[in-house]
């Protein structure tokens with residue numbers, strides 16, 4: 001079953017067309033990697049799906065609804081959670097509160113001003129559980145903005161996965177992590193997205209071929225190939241335009 | 251244990267409020283306490299906006315003033331027996347009006363935080379201040395409106411003739427309001443207000459509309475500002491345009507800032523300091539506004555987290571039991587600092603006075619004699635030199651008290 005589909009989506013910034021007609025279909029449970037050179041439009045594509053930007057033309061469907069011009073929070077509530085390439089956390093709040101906030105809506109609290117968070121046992125346990133998963137339980141009371149970079153990346157991931165959304169979109173989740181940290185993060189991503197749909201932008205080809213069961217190659221705002229990993233590896237056009245150097249250098 | 255500690259803080263707060271008039275019971279003292287009570291609620295409500303929600307408002311007095319005006323009108327209605335209820339509920343009338351105004355104004359002012367919000371708040375403030383001079387029947391023009399709190403059914407025999415009675419009523423409301431504002435910070439909406447303050451973009455990707463979160467905080471702040479306005483009406487029994495104009499809005503910003511925006515108790519500290527300065531200093535010098543401005547500048551420059559932040563800075567040293575080692579260095583720098591401050595203020599006062607003779611700290615100075623200026627200047631200079639000498643000591647003591655031992659240094663950052 002297709003959970004997310006893009007139909008001839010374009011995005012212009014002023015005169016420049018950054019996304020030039022992208023069509024994609026993502027199946028339920030799929031681990032879908034989007035790769036491509038810098039500036040290809042991968043992050044822009046994420047912003048379009050998650051509602052940060054409106055599309056210039058085309059449509060995006062989540063299950064049976066069109067979501068292309070919905071607000072980010074509406075799309076999130078449908079079950080699409082995401083992380084950002086550039087760390088995007090709640091800097092003055094502590095780590096625990098960052099994650100707990102990410103759990104609030106999906107736990108049904110909405111805009112409540114009558115629940116006292118200290119008393120929400122289940123919510124607080126869930127929060128601690130996420131902190132354990134991302135290895136930040138010892139930093140629970142630390143201001144997020146003062147964390148070391150790698151820990152901020154872990155928190156970035158934690159905020160995205162906390163609510164257990166159906167579709168999880170990760171924009172370069174391990175960028176800037178050391179090798180061992182990246183390994184841990186990939187393990188976590190694999191565990192957390194079991195049975196869920198994952199869309200991931202990643203430059204590290206080892207990770208991509210390790211995690212993904214489908215890969216789309218975005219070059220200059222267009223998907224030039226979207227296929228199973230082994231076929232992408234063999235694809236001559238992809239080799240030429242992008243993969244060649246990266247694979248050999250990795 | 252934690253719960254015990256928390257309730258101890260609350261009981262202490264209530265006890266302190268209740269006990270104040272036991273120690274100072276002059277008419278002046280009680281009137282200052284009443285002002286303090288009003289300022290605490292108003293300041294806390296302002297901090298909901300700025301400290302908690304990241305909305306810089308230049309027009310928060312609108313909700314305070316509207317609440318206050320309606321409260322006075324309610325007093326008038328009680329007086330002519332249009333309505334019949336005890337005046338103890340007047341702060342609720344104020345709160346209700348503050349909430350209504352915020353419910354309406356918030357629909358268009360909370361779309362964005364930052365400059366847009368600040369400008370809208372300024373505009374609304376000006377608009378209301380102007381219209382309060384136009385709609386004279388409601389706002390009473392320059393003279394304002396006045397009422398009388400002694401009508402209506404007595405409350406357990408109390409008829410509210412005395413300011414002290416009003417103070418105890420105010421304490422009840424201040425306590426209730428403080429508890430509720432604190433509890434609000436512990437709710438999903440309250441925590442999301444922090445999140446939206448920090449990062450409105452990300453908040454939208456965890457399911458929350460930043461605008462709606464701001465709107466809720468804005469309305470809550472309006473409600474409590476209105477309660478403060480109601481307390482004002484009860485205390486003074488009159489209210490004028492001045493209570494909703496930009497000057498009042500500016501003062502509450504000042505007070506919250508000086509107290510410390512990042513801390514729940516910040517505005518309480520600020521309210522106490524500002525009220526004391528307002529009412530005591532203004533008795534001694536007509537330059538008190540100047541001193542207030544200087545204090546604000548000094549706070550912004552040297553205590554960016556306000557007085558509450560300054561107190562909290564000592565947490566680490568306190569926990570380690572090293573606070574004592576700071577005492578002597580503090581005194582060594584503090585005493586000359588005080589002396590410097592006193593002499594500078596002396597210079598200002600001496601050059602400002604119209605009289606030939608100025609009494610200052612029990613001494614008599616001649617404002618026409620150059621010698622007296624020079625004398626004070628020497629004291630100022632001397633204390634400044636002394637500060638320069640003692641400051642490195644203080645810095646060293648501070649570092650020693652707050653040093654992080656090697657062993658517990660960041661283990662896991664790698």
Ligand SMILES: Nc1ncnc2c1ncn2[C@@H]1O[C@H](COP(=O)(O)OP(=O)(O)OP(=O)(O)O)[C@@H](O)[C@H]1O
Pocket residue numbers: 013018036037038039040041042043044045085
């Ligand atoms: N808001 C914007 N306004 C104008 N141009 C933009 C905007 N956002 C992105 N672009 C441009 O769109 C192009 C694609 O950017 P995008 O961030 O999507 O690339 P990317 O594939 O994620 O690259 P990277 O691998 O470096 O993260 C870039 O040329 C960028 O300069």
Ligand SMILES: [Mg+2]
Pocket residue numbers: 042043044085171
């Ligand atoms: Mg990118």
